[in-house]
Amino acid sequence: MQLLEEExxxxxxxLNESSINMDALLINADVTERNRTGVGFFTTVKLQYSxxxxxxxxxxxxxxxEHKDMLYGGCFMVRLIGSNVLEIEAVAFESHxxxxxxxxDFIY
Numbered sequence: 001m002q003l004l005e006e007e008x009x010x011x012x013x014x015l016n017e018s019s020i021n022m023d024a025l026l027i028n029a030d031v032t033e034r035n036r037t038g039v040g041f042f043t044t045v046k047l048q049y050s051x052x053x054x055x056x057x058x059x060x061x062x063x064x065x066e067h068k069d070m071l072y073g074g075c076f077m078v079r080l081i082g083s084n085v086l087e088i089e090a091v092a093f094e095s096h097x098x099x100x101x102x103x104x105d106f107i108y
Contacts, residue, residue: 006101050083
């Protein structure tokens with residue numbers, strides 16, 4: 001399966017300050033698992049290439065956000081499994097996850 005726009009946003013937003021070149025890594029990325037939870041989602045992404053060893057020391061990133069339809073905002077969490085699998089977790093704090101993704105609804 002291909003990445004959805006909100007999954008791609010979650011990865012690039014969360015890893016924005018890392019030295020990982022997400023544009024290159026996400027080319028031909030394959031979603032191996034996708035689950036909606038009502039308050040967010042879980043997605044497992046297999047990359048075509050390994051994340052370079054110099055940044056491989058970090059295996060977990062998270063970043064909070066505000067959202068126009070989430071009173072308390074939410075959080076994206078990304079975990080590296082091995083060297084070429086990323087697991088994304090998105091969670092809305094004290095609210096439901098919006099059914100339609102709109103990048104402009106995120107405030108950062």
